[in-house]
Amino acid sequence: MTTADATTEPGRDFIRDIVQADLEAGKHRTVVTRFPPEPNGYLHIGHAKSIALNFGIAQEFGGRCNLRFDDTNPTKEEQEYIDSIQADVRWLGFDWGDNVFYASDYFDQLYAWAELMIQNGDAYVDDQSQDEIRESRGTLTEPGKNSPFRDRSVEENLDLFRRMKAGEFPNGARVLRAKIDMASGNINLRDPVLYRILHAHHPRTGEAWSIYPSYDYAHGQSDAIEGVTHSICTLEFEDHRPLYEWLLSKLPVPSQPKQYEFARLNITYTLLSKRVLTELVRGGHVAGWDDPRMPTMAGMKRRGVPPAAIRDFVKRIGVAKANSVVDVGMLEFCIREELNRTAERRMAVLRPLKVVIENYPEGQTEELEAINHPDDPSAGTRKITFGREIYIEQDDFMETPPKKFFRLFPGNEVRLRYAYFIKCHEVVKNEQGEIVELRCTYDPETRGGNAPDGRKVKGTIHWLSAATSVPAEIRIYNQLFANPAPSAATFAADLNPQSLEVLTDARLEPEMAASNSTEPMQFERQGYFVRDNDSTAAKPVFTRTIGLRDTFAKEVGGKSDSSRRR
Numbered sequence: 001m002t003t004a005d006a007t008t009e010p011g012r013d014f015i016r017d018i019v020q021a022d023l024e025a026g027k028h029r030t031v032v033t034r035f036p037p038e039p040n041g042y043l044h045i046g047h048a049k050s051i052a053l054n055f056g057i058a059q060e061f062g063g064r065c066n067l068r069f070d071d072t073n074p075t076k077e078e079q080e081y082i083d084s085i086q087a088d089v090r091w092l093g094f095d096w097g098d099n100v101f102y103a104s105d106y107f108d109q110l111y112a113w114a115e116l117m118i119q120n121g122d123a124y125v126d127d128q129s130q131d132e133i134r135e136s137r138g139t140l141t142e143p144g145k146n147s148p149f150r151d152r153s154v155e156e157n158l159d160l161f162r163r164m165k166a167g168e169f170p171n172g173a174r175v176l177r178a179k180i181d182m183a184s185g186n187i188n189l190r191d192p193v194l195y196r197i198l199h200a201h202h203p204r205t206g207e208a209w210s211i212y213p214s215y216d217y218a219h220g221q222s223d224a225i226e227g228v229t230h231s232i233c234t235l236e237f238e239d240h241r242p243l244y245e246w247l248l249s250k251l252p253v254p255s256q257p258k259q260y261e262f263a264r265l266n267i268t269y270t271l272l273s274k275r276v277l278t279e280l281v282r283g284g285h286v287a288g289w290d291d292p293r294m295p296t297m298a299g300m301k302r303r304g305v306p307p308a309a310i311r312d313f314v315k316r317i318g319v320a321k322a323n324s325v326v327d328v329g330m331l332e333f334c335i336r337e338e339l340n341r342t343a344e345r346r347m348a349v350l351r352p353l354k355v356v357i358e359n360y361p362e363g364q365t366e367e368l369e370a371i372n373h374p375d376d377p378s379a380g381t382r383k384i385t386f387g388r389e390i391y392i393e394q395d396d397f398m399e400t401p402p403k404k405f406f407r408l409f410p411g412n413e414v415r416l417r418y419a420y421f422i423k424c425h426e427v428v429k430n431e432q433g434e435i436v437e438l439r440c441t442y443d444p445e446t447r448g449g450n451a452p453d454g455r456k457v458k459g460t461i462h463w464l465s466a467a468t469s470v471p472a473e474i475r476i477y478n479q480l481f482a483n484p485a486p487s488a489a490t491f492a493a494d495l496n497p498q499s500l501e502v503l504t505d506a507r508l509e510p511e512m513a514a515s516n517s518t519e520p521m522q523f524e525r526q527g528y529f530v531r532d533n534d535s536t537a538a539k540p541v542f543t544r545t546i547g548l549r550d551t552f553a554k555e556v557g558g559k560s561d562s563s564r565r566r
Helices: 015-026 043-061 079-092 103-119 128-134 156-167 217-225 234-248 274-282 297-303 306-317 326-341 510-516
Strands: 034-035 063-068 100-102 125-126 175-179 191-198 211-213 230-234 258-262 343-346 352-357 365-371 381-387 389-393 413-416 421-428 434-445 470-477 500-508 521-523 527-531 541-547
Touching: 015 230, 015 258, 034 043, 034 217, 034 230, 043 079, 043 230, 043 297, 063 079, 063 103, 063 217, 079 297, 079 306, 100 103, 100 125, 103 125, 103 156, 103 175, 103 191, 103 211, 103 217, 103 541, 125 156, 175 234, 191 217, 191 389, 211 217, 217 230, 217 234, 230 234, 234 258, 297 306, 297 541, 306 326, 326 527, 326 541, 352 500, 381 389, 381 541, 470 510, 500 510
Parallel strands: 034 063, 063 100, 230 258, 343 521, 352 434, 470 541
Antiparallel strands: 125 175, 175 191, 191 211, 352 389, 365 381, 413 421, 421 434, 470 500, 521 527, 527 541
C-alpha cells in the first residue's frame, strides 16, 4: 500500500489547523514533518498515532515526511530495531520515499556547533558525576546550584571537549552542558547535558565517536538541517520546547522549525512504556516483540490485526491537547469492523465432540455448498464434505440444558450449518462420566437447512467432517493485563494469567489447513483467526485475532474469553 492509499479523507485537529494557517499566511511553501523513532525497541500502537499524524499531514498538504532515526545512544540500539521500524511503518501503509535519515548523519555538524557554543560562552565541560549533577539541579520549588566548573575558560573547555571526543576519558568522567540558568523555573533550562562520553560501538558509525549528543541537543538541530517546518511531539516534550528554541537561537542553523505537542495514546489494559515492553520480552513474560499479546505493531500484525483497522482507530480517537485514556474496546471495535467487512468465512471446531449420525449410510459422503462471505457475493462459494461422523463444539451440547438453550440436547433438533436437521437420542460417556460421543439421526429431506414441511428449529450450529477435517493447534489470546490500569512500576503483578489458552486438538476445513494464506478469516460463531508464523503443513497453527464480541471484561478473573455462544 502506498502513502496515497493510506487515508481516505483528511482529518481536522488543532495541529492541522496550525499547518493550514501557516500555509495560508505564506510562512512555508512546503510542509515538512518527521517521524523520529529511537531504534532501541519495536514500535507500538502509540507510535502508530504519531506515524499517522506526521505522514498524514505531509500527504494531505502536499509535503513530505522524513523517517529519521534518533540513533544517539549506541548502548541500546540495534540494526534489528531499525529494520523492524521500517517494516512496521510500511505495513501501516506509509512510505518515506528517499527521505530516510539518521541523527548520526549529522554528528560532524552537531559537534562543530557544540564547539561554536563553547566559543560563544554558551556551553562548558563539567567534571561532576551524574549523581552530583542531579543533586545540584534543584527541585520544582528550589533553584539549582552552579557547577564549580561552570566558569572555566573557553580555551580550557575547548581543550577538554576535544579530548573527550578523542576518547581520552572514561565513561561518566565529563559532560558538556549548556550554560543557561540554574535558577530557571523550567528544570530543563538548568544547564542541560548536551554531550556525554560513551565508549560503545555504534551500528552506523562504528568506533568513530567516543561522545554522543543528547536527544534534546540533537533533536532540534536535526530538524533544522532537514528543513522540518512542524516538529510534532507528544506532551511530555512540552517543557522541553524552551530548550529546543534556545538552542536554535544560539546556532547558525539553516531553518527555524517549530515544535508542537499533542496528547500521547493511552489505552486501558495496556502499557506502552518501551521500558516495560523490553522487560516483558527479556523477562520471558511473552514470547518476543511479536508476541500477539504485545501492543507492538509486530505483535498486532502477527495476531492478524489489519493495518486499516489501526489507521481507523487513530483517526477516531483524534488529536488532542490533553492526555486521556482510550477504552481498548474502541480499538477492538475498529478491528471487528474491518474484519467483518474483509474476512472470508470458514468453519472450525475448536473443542471437538464426536457425533455419529446413525441413519446416514456408512461409507457415503456428499459435498455441500458454503458461502465465503455473506455480504460479498464476489467472494464465491466453496465445497464442504458431509458424512456419517462429524465433529461439533463441546459447548453446543448440554445433557441437561437450562431454559433458552436452543442448541443440541437429548430429544432436541438443530440445524447443521449448510447441511441437515439432526436430533440427539443417545449420549455416550467414558468411565469418568465424561461425554465422548453423541448418537443422532438426521432428516434427509432438510438438505441445505430447511424442512419441506415448514417446521422450524431455533438453533444452528457449525460442524466438520470427522473424516476430512484436519487437526490443528489454536491459540486463544486475551488481554495481557488483567488490570484495566496496569502499573508500569509493578506490571508483573497485573499480568493476566489467562492471557493465552492453547487448544491442541481443534479441527479445520482441509483447504484452510493446506493454504499458506496470511489473510485473517472468520471462524463462524468463533471469532477472527489468522495463520501463525509457527504453522507448518504438518501442524497448522492458528491465532485468534479477536472474538466476535467482547466478553473479556466480564470474564477477567474467571475463564478466558473464547467468545462462546450463549
